[in-house]
Amino acid sequence: MLFNSIFDNTSAGLEITTALISAGVALVLGIALAITHAKTSQTTKGMMITLALLPLLVMAVMIMINGNLGTSIAILGAFSLIRFRSIAGRAKDLLAIFASMMIGLALGMGHVLFATVIMIIYIIAIVLFSYTHLLEPDRHERVLKIVIPEDLDYEDVFEDVFKEYTTRHYLVKMKTMNMGSLYKLTYDVKLRSKVKEKDFLDAIRVKNMNLKVLLSEPCCEEEV
Numbered sequence: 001m002l003f004n005s006i007f008d009n010t011s012a013g014l015e016i017t018t019a020l021i022s023a024g025v026a027l028v029l030g031i032a033l034a035i036t037h038a039k040t041s042q043t044t045k046g047m048m049i050t051l052a053l054l055p056l057l058v059m060a061v062m063i064m065i066n067g068n069l070g071t072s073i074a075i076l077g078a079f080s081l082i083r084f085r086s087i088a089g090r091a092k093d094l095l096a097i098f099a100s101m102m103i104g105l106a107l108g109m110g111h112v113l114f115a116t117v118i119m120i121i122y123i124i125a126i127v128l129f130s131y132t133h134l135l136e137p138d139r140h141e142r143v144l145k146i147v148i149p150e151d152l153d154y155e156d157v158f159e160d161v162f163k164e165y166t167t168r169h170y171l172v173k174m175k176t177m178n179m180g181s182l183y184k185l186t187y188d189v190k191l192r193s194k195v196k197e198k199d200f201l202d203a204i205r206v207k208n209m210n211l212k213v214l215l216s217e218p219c220c221e222e223e224v
Contacts, residue, residue, distance in 0.1 A: 019063070022107045026055040029103050029119045033096060036123045040130035041092040051096055055103035062108020095126075143218055144169075144187040146204060147177065147211040154185055157207050165200040166191055182211070188218075 034051040037043055099122055106115035129135055148154055154174075162169040166189045173186035191200065197215060204213050 018110075022059055022063075022110065022112060023056060025112050025116065026059045026104060026107045027052070029107075029115060030055040030100060032119065032123065033100055033103070036126060037092070037096045040126055041090070041096075043093070047093060047096075051100045054097065054100040055107065058101050058104025059108040062105060140167075140191045140193065141218055142189050142191060143214075143216050144189050144204075145212075145214040145216075146185045146187070146208055147213070148183050148185065148208045149211070150176075150181050150183060152183075152208065154183060158204065161200070161203045161207060162189070165195050165203065 030052040033055075034048040037051055038048055099119075103115050103119060106112075106118070146154075146158070148157075168188075168190040170188045171185060172188050175184050176182065177184055191197070201213055201215060205211075
């Protein structure tokens with residue numbers, strides 16, 4: 001069984017019925033994608049509207065291009081005028097937009113069955129990964145940032161704390177602060193399975209004279 005295109009010959013004209021079928025499928029798949037994204041990730045109404053309508057617009061652009069080099073260059077020029085001024089989206093948002101564009105591209109070439117099958121597989125996969133522990137990173141990995149006074153021997157002062165609360169620790173960065181009166185140390189650490197983070201931080205604070213300490217996940221680092 002092949003994924004054949006429903007477009008017989010778009011250069012000779014596109015039948016209204018065929019175009020409406022593609023447009024309807026684009027809208028249905030776009031809405032399904034938007035709903036799935038809302039259920040598996042934090043999002044906004046604007047993002048959902050974008051995901052619902054983007055396949056329809058991409059499909060229309062593909063039909064207009066139809067292998068015409070001049071038209072494709074003109075459309076590329078029009079898209080180059082767009083300026084994206086919003087902050088960079090999260091990984092899931094970018095993935096959903098890419099999936100939305102894929103639907104539009106496939107439907108723009110008349111591959112309705114292919115777009116539907118791929119969309120079903122995508123929805124099953126994203127739901128599976130979102131609601132299970134598959135592909136989940138190690139939750140015990142942390143980035144530890146500690147501020148210490150300049151006269152504190154950082155090489156040995158935290159060793160007993162690290163041995164008690166971590167299975168691995170590694171000093172990855174060190175820099176001076178406040179005209180050299182303070183040091184900021186950055187460690188990659190892996191906490192033991194039953195360690196309470198508050199107890200770990202309290203033990204660090206005892207050693208660093210209650211100066212600032214930050215414990216975060218690797219993807220969510222902040223400045224101390």
